[in-house]
Amino acid sequence: MILAAQAAQAAQAAQAAQANGFLSPSGVEIAFLLVGLVTLGAALVTVTTRQLVHAALWLVVALGGLAVEYLLLTAEFIAWVQVLIYVGSVVVLLLFGLMLTKAPIGRSPDADSGNRPVALAVALAAAAALVWVVVDAFRTTWIDLDGAVQGSTEVTGATLFKHWVLPFEALSVLLLAALVGAIVLSRKKEQER
Numbered sequence: 001m002i003l004a005a006q007a008a009q010a011a012q013a014a015q016a017a018q019a020n021g022f023l024s025p026s027g028v029e030i031a032f033l034l035v036g037l038v039t040l041g042a043a044l045v046t047v048t049t050r051q052l053v054h055a056a057l058w059l060v061v062a063l064g065g066l067a068v069e070y071l072l073l074t075a076e077f078i079a080w081v082q083v084l085i086y087v088g089s090v091v092v093l094l095l096f097g098l099m100l101t102k103a104p105i106g107r108s109p110d111a112d113s114g115n116r117p118v119a120l121a122v123a124l125a126a127a128a129a130l131v132w133v134v135v136d137a138f139r140t141t142w143i144d145l146d147g148a149v150q151g152s153t154e155v156t157g158a159t160l161f162k163h164w165v166l167p168f169e170a171l172s173v174l175l176l177a178a179l180v181g182a183i184v185l186s187r188k189k190e191q192e193r
Contacts, residue, residue: 032072039065056094063087077153093175097182 025033042061049055063086070079160168 028072032069035065035068035072039069052098053095056091056098059094060087060091063091075156077156090175093179097178100182100186 039062042058042065046055046058046062049058063082067079067082067087070076070082
């Protein structure tokens with residue numbers, strides 16, 4: 001009985017593969033690709049624009065695109081954490097820092113140096129190293145389909161509170177130090193006048 005059910009499932013899977021084709025993309029895959037391209041474009045504009053406020057706003061688009069990608073991967077909890085923490089907090093903190101330090105709103109000659117080729121080379125080398133490390137680390141990793149759903153609140157919470165508590169707390173202290181530093185820098189300029 002079990003073997004007949006398994007054979008029927010295998011036949012259905014083979015029919016589905018033939019009907020759709022092995023590389024025939026679904027609507028979710030097409031949406032994932034399009035959102036990924038928009039996110040990549042926003043990230044490129046973020047690092048190449050010469051206006052700091054525009055860079056912060058394009059960062060919102062890039063981080064929002066990542067949240068949509070998480071939703072398409074059915075990791076709803078991670079998507080909302082992305083929206084709340086990164087889009088809602090980090091970018092607001094960045095904008096407050098720009099406003100408190102009285103950074104120039106328009107084009108800034110200080111924001112552009114002659115080191116663009118060196119920065120591009122370093123960025124490409126860092127990206128290649130990160131891709132190599134991730135591919136090497138997860139080459140033999142398999143997903144347990146019988147266990148809890150990866151990306152669910154239960155699995156994410158357990159991983160977060162077992163292994164990643166210290167990095168998150170260090171990040172919160174770093175963000176607090178950045179905010180305090182921005183306030184201190186803005187106060188010194190006011191006192192000098």
